Amino acid sequence: MDLHLLDFECTEDADGLVCWDALAQPLARHNNALLQEVSQVLAWAFRFDPQGPGPLEDGALWDYDLQATLHGDGQLPLAARIEFSPATGQTTLTPPALDQRIALSLSLSGAPGFVQAFRDHWGAP
Template sequence: MKLHFLDFDYSEDAEGTATWDAIAAIPAARMSELEHEIISVLAWAHAEYGELRGPLESGGLWDYDLQCERDGHPLLAMSYNTETRRLEPLPQLPPDARVALTLSLCGGQAFDEAFAARFGAA
């Protein structure tokens, strides 16, 4: 799948845990497009590895963190609702606002390889 907003950077720790980080800064008018792209990534991860999500140090195979940053507002933690297939909570944005969403995913070798294959990340 070709991603248009999310450009992931890859890192790996000494234990072999892969981390994929992306930041997308956009005008509020494009929020629904970015939301769709993030939902696509997280829906894939949940469909393929959902039951294995959790902190890696506690035995999880993968995990993610999603944050929203808006001028003049505290950082907003967001999550993907697998039942509604929506991001929650969505920030309230005036039409002329800019917003930055940060998505970080981490996982072991199997998750890392599948993620790279699915999203063309290297």
């Protein structure tokens, strides 16, 4: 994988549906790089299937869940809104993480065709 901050773990069910989960909480100086990696992965997924994510049980090829929390020195964690825009290919965080670390989770699930393409492109397990 050509990713340095997102480290995916894989689970697969009997029907061939796969879920990759990544957790990351790098130092604050890596926040931009972390958001860029998320953007790369999700932009690829939207290019693969422009119809976008949705429930696999309803026939979608893939879906994702993206969550973030901000952590500052001596402060309580602060929930943040994190969104990916397929139109711009960028991930935004509200409020912005100034000198706070981002604790981020990205879960990406897919049907067999998506799974194989993801593995081929990213070298994922």
